[in-house]
Amino acid sequence: MDNGLFLKYHKKMVREGVLKSLILGLLAGAGVLFLTAFVFWMAKPDLLWVAVLAFGVVTGGVTVILYYKKYKPTIKAIARRVDDLGLQERLLTMVELEGDDSYIAQRQREDALSAMEKVGPDLLKIIVSTAAVVAVSIVGTLSVGMATVTGLSSAGILPSGGELWNQWFGEPPVYYEVTYVIDGQGQLILENGEVIESGATYQTRVKKGADAEEVYASGGNEWVFIEWSDGHQTPSYSVKNVTKDITISAVFAQISGSEGDDNVFDEPDDLPPTDGEGIPKPNPNPPKNPNDQHGGQYVPSNQIIDNKTYFGHEYDAAYEKALEELDQDEEISEDQKDMTGAYFDTIKSSKDAEEDQEGEE
Numbered sequence: 001m002d003n004g005l006f007l008k009y010h011k012k013m014v015r016e017g018v019l020k021s022l023i024l025g026l027l028a029g030a031g032v033l034f035l036t037a038f039v040f041w042m043a044k045p046d047l048l049w050v051a052v053l054a055f056g057v058v059t060g061g062v063t064v065i066l067y068y069k070k071y072k073p074t075i076k077a078i079a080r081r082v083d084d085l086g087l088q089e090r091l092l093t094m095v096e097l098e099g100d101d102s103y104i105a106q107r108q109r110e111d112a113l114s115a116m117e118k119v120g121p122d123l124l125k126i127i128v129s130t131a132a133v134v135a136v137s138i139v140g141t142l143s144v145g146m147a148t149v150t151g152l153s154s155a156g157i158l159p160s161g162g163e164l165w166n167q168w169f170g171e172p173p174v175y176y177e178v179t180y181v182i183d184g185q186g187q188l189i190l191e192n193g194e195v196i197e198s199g200a201t202y203q204t205r206v207k208k209g210a211d212a213e214e215v216y217a218s219g220g221n222e223w224v225f226i227e228w229s230d231g232h233q234t235p236s237y238s239v240k241n242v243t244k245d246i247t248i249s250a251v252f253a254q255i256s257g258s259e260g261d262d263n264v265f266d267e268p269d270d271l272p273p274t275d276g277e278g279i280p281k282p283n284p285n286p287p288k289n290p291n292d293q294h295g296g297q298y299v300p301s302n303q304i305i306d307n308k309t310y311f312g313h314e315y316d317a318a319y320e321k322a323l324e325e326l327d328q329d330e331e332i333s334e335d336q337k338d339m340t341g342a343y344f345d346t347i348k349s350s351k352d353a354e355e356d357q358e359g360e361e
Contacts, residue, residue: 005113006078008121013078016126017071021063023128027136029059034143037150042161045154051147085119087112174208177245183229184252185220206242214238216336217250224347226251233322234329235343236336255347319344 036051079091090112097105152158159167180188180202188196191213196202198220206212217225217235227233229249239246322344326337 005116005121009078009082009124010073012121012124012126013073013081016128017067017073018063019126019128020071020132021067023132023136024066025059025061025063027132027139028062029055030136030139030143032058034139034146037143037146038161041146041150041153042165045150045160048147048150048154051150055143081124082116082119085123087115087119090115175205176208176242177203178206178212178239178242179203179245179247180215181247181249182252183249185223185254186225186250186252187218187220188250189216189218191215206239208243209241212239212242212246215250217252218343219252219347222255223252224255226253233325234332234336235340236332319347 033051033055036054037048040047040051075095076092079095082091083089090108094109094112097108149158153160180196182188182196182198182200185198187198188202190196190202196215202215204213214236215238217228217237219225225235228237229251237248239248323341326332326340326344329337332340
């Protein structure tokens with residue numbers, strides 16, 4: 001049927017069919033958005049984008065399917081709607097007699113077209129279910145609200161559903177005590193700058209499976225950090241994946257030859273013999289001075305280990321090994337490596353200066 005007036009009715013019916021399909025498509029999409037957003041809020045808020053994608057796919061898919069399967073207007077459907085305007089099935093009869101060239105059929109078509117021109121397409125109202133509009137408004141509001149909550153949870157502003165569930169119905173979190181002890185003379189420096197001195201301990205509560213606070217072990221006067229009691233050898237340390245109460249010691253050692261060593265100020269065994277009244281007798285083989293150009297090395301007696309090994313050699317080897325292990329340790333940052341290396345350099349410089357002074361004497 002190529003009547004121009006009928007085509008206007010057709011366009012209006014198409015708009016009605018698209019609107020009905022879109023409303024029901026939005027209803028289906030909003031329902032999917034609410035359900036998926038709720039699931040992700042409970043389990044994985046970061047996946048909110050999947051819920052939004054599902055909303056778009058379902059809304060578009062349901063809209064297209066409903067239009068072509070249910071709401072796309074046919075010629076008979078348009079004729080019935082126009083007849084409802086008071087044409088008393090004239091247009092429907094005309095459609096049914098389409099292709100009939102009899103005199104009666106032709107007269108009927110002329111009568112139907114004349115009656116259709118009297119009513120006009122403006123009288124044809126677009127009809128949409130009120131219940132569908134109310135339903136899509138309610139479900140749409142709930143789905144947008146649920147998606148907003150999930151988004152805020154993903155940003156860390158609100159707790160997730162899983163977190164709330166654990167708070168209300170889950171088992172209370174388990175905490176363990178991590179205790180740091182100083183073995184020797186030294187300090188423990190906390191992340192907030194607080195300093196724990198020798199003789200004191202530092203204890204902190206750590207949630208099961210979490211990492212303890214990082215602490216830094218710093219040697220005291222003429223004491224040097226050796227290692228932690230579990231074998232960790234860098235001064236900066238944090239106990240990882242705490243699953244029980246732990247006590248760990250920062251082990252410090254006194255530098256050989258420093259004040260406090262019982263053997264430091266013992267009478268050297270290389271002093272010349274006396275005559276009984278404290279007056280030294282001449283030594284026929286005096287020790288070589290370091291400035292003497294005849295070779296040999298001047299070694300102070302209080303720098304000898306077990307009367308055999310020169311302390312300076314041992315310390316230099318330990319110093320080089322410590323720097324090598326520090327450089328290869330991937331658990332600490334470059335800033336911490338620089339700070340620890342500077343600390344080792346300070347100790348070595350003090351030892352070298354002490355040896356130079358003793359050599360001059």
